[in-house]
Amino acid sequence: QQQVKQSPQSLIVQKGGISIINCAYENTAFDYFPWYQQFPGKGPALLIAIRPDVSEKKEGRFTISFNKSAKQFSLHIMDSQPGDSATYFCAASLGRDDKIIFGKGTRLHILP
Amino acid sequence: DAGITQSPRHKVTETGTPVTLRCHQTENHRYMYWYRQDPGHGLRLIHYSYGVKDTDKGEVSDGYSVSRSKTEDFLLTLESATSSQTSVYFCAIKPGLAGTDTQYFGPGTRLTVL
Numbered sequence: 001q002q003q004v005k006q007s008p009q010s011l012i013v014q015k016g017g018i019s020i021i022n023c024a025y026e027n028t029a030f031d032y033f034p035w036y037q038q039f040p041g042k043g044p045a046l047l048i049a050i051r052p053d054v055s056e057k058k059e060g061r062f063t064i065s066f067n068k069s070a071k072q073f074s075l076h077i078m079d080s081q082p083g084d085s086a087t088y089f090c091a092a093s094l095g096r097d098d099k100i101i102f103g104k105g106t107r108l109h110i111l112p
Numbered sequence: 113d114a115g116i117t118q119s120p121r122h123k124v125t126e127t128g129t130p131v132t133l134r135c136h137q138t139e140n141h142r143y144m145y146w147y148r149q150d151p152g153h154g155l156r157l158i159h160y161s162y163g164v165k166d167t168d169k170g171e172v173s174d175g176y177s178v179s180r181s182k183t184e185d186f187l188l189t190l191e192s193a194t195s196s197q198t199s200v201y202f203c204a205i206k207p208g209l210a211g212t213d214t215q216y217f218g219p220g221t222r223l224t225v226l
Binding site: 006009032034036041042043044045046049089093099100102103104105 | 145152153154155156157160170202204213214215216217218219220
């Protein structure tokens with residue numbers, strides 16, 4: 001049973017546009033929601049993370065929007081650049097002593 | 113890379129042979145994890161450890177075993193490799209500090225089972 005569902009599987013965006021990746025979760029006890037970025041041949045790296053007590057978190061061009069009632073969260077990449085082309089994973093965790101559940105990933109391609 | 117090394121980085125082996133992958137960390141973090149990554153499946157947890165000699169199964173543990181005799185090393189063993197275990201394997205650590213649940217990943221091991 002997949003506890004974190006991610007969409008779309010792949011996404012193509014023009015340079016300068018907004019990239020949006022969506023995730024939905026089932027377990028309302030999740031209390032940590034990170035996004036990871038992975039370049040080819042590399043391990044995933046933490047991009048940005050949010051906890052459910054806030055509805056939005058912004059770091060530079062990257063923003064997480066969180067909707068607790070809908071059990072959904074999304075990643076927005078503003079002014080998307082070719083260097084943002086990577087695979088993005090959303091994830092959820094029950095807390096410090098628990099494992100993280102990952103979505104299946106979104107392959108993002110930014111057209112130059 | 114958060115002080116995480118994985119060895120080997122690439123390995124080709126034959127069906128039925130045993131394989132051991134090593135994850136080494138330099139920061140004495142308590143939590144360590146093994147994942148496999150396959151197209152269309154994302155990252156799936158194989159086994160994890162929350163201390164020396166303390167390990168537990170993840171969602172895809174069949175065919176895999178782990179050992180952690182020292183804080184810095186977490187070994188993943190395929191007792192008898194099968195073609196379905198062809199994958200990229202990632203080790204991760206979690207510092208376990210208050211207020212952070214972040215996992216940090218190693219560079220990965222690409223395993224091909226012929």
